[in-house]
Amino acid sequence: MRQFSDSADLESQLTALMSAHRTSLVRLAYLYLGDSALAEDAVQETFLKAWRHWESFREESAEKTWLTRIAINTCKDIRRTAWFRRARQSLSLDAAKKYGKPDPYRDDTVIQAIRRLSDRDREALLLRYYQQLSVRETAQVLGVSESSAASRINRAKGHLRELLKGWWFDDED
Numbered sequence: 001m002r003q004f005s006d007s008a009d010l011e012s013q014l015t016a017l018m019s020a021h022r023t024s025l026v027r028l029a030y031l032y033l034g035d036s037a038l039a040e041d042a043v044q045e046t047f048l049k050a051w052r053h054w055e056s057f058r059e060e061s062a063e064k065t066w067l068t069r070i071a072i073n074t075c076k077d078i079r080r081t082a083w084f085r086r087a088r089q090s091l092s093l094d095a096a097k098k099y100g101k102p103d104p105y106r107d108d109t110v111i112q113a114i115r116r117l118s119d120r121d122r123e124a125l126l127l128r129y130y131q132q133l134s135v136r137e138t139a140q141v142l143g144v145s146e147s148s149a150a151s152r153i154n155r156a157k158g159h160l161r162e163l164l165k166g167w168w169f170d171d172e173d
Contacts, residue, residue: 014054018047021064024131025071031114031126032075033084042078046071068131069141072123113163121159124152 025046029039049070050057057066078084114122127138128149139149 014047014051017050017063017067021067022047025067028068028126028131029071029075031111031122031130032072033078034115038078038084042074043071045074049074062137064131065133065137065140068127068133072141076119109167110164113160116163117156117159120152121156124149125156125160128153 022043025043026036026039029042029046030036033039033042046067050067057063114125117125123142124138127133127141128135133141135146135150135153138153139146142149142152144152
């Protein structure tokens with residue numbers, strides 16, 4: 001457990017964490033939620049939760065690992081809400097009507113393929129390659145053994161390879 005002499009010490013510690021990890025957490029949240037404003041909100045909530053529970057952080061993992069787990073849980077909570085399901089449906093219909101054609105200069109094939117993965121596969125892949133956590137840290141965030149985390153990562157890569165076949169990967173060469 002962490003103990004601080006005053007609130008200024010805690011505030012400076014959390015400010016440093018926010019500076020160091022905010023961008024990567026926003027990217028992670030965006031891949032979970034598909035909306036930049038929701039991703040920003042999720043990361044704000046992540047840091048609020050970290051602030052509230054800072055003294056209970058046992059340092060059994062790295063701070064980045066702890067914050068990543070909080071961010072993932074926050075994104076999952078948002079995705080479970082009825083509001084999110086309704087908003088996603090209406091946003092996609094509105095966007096289709098409003099914008100008609102997709103932007104020809106923006107290729108989001110990889111992002112869409114990652115979103116099509118199962119939650120378990122997507123989490124493992126994002127933690128390992130997007131958040132650049134080691135297999136050990138990925139296992140800690142997921143709450144599984146290292147061999148199980150490695151297995152999930154490999155399965156996710158295989159599924160992603162299949163989804164991107166013909167776009168990037170081509171086994172026929």
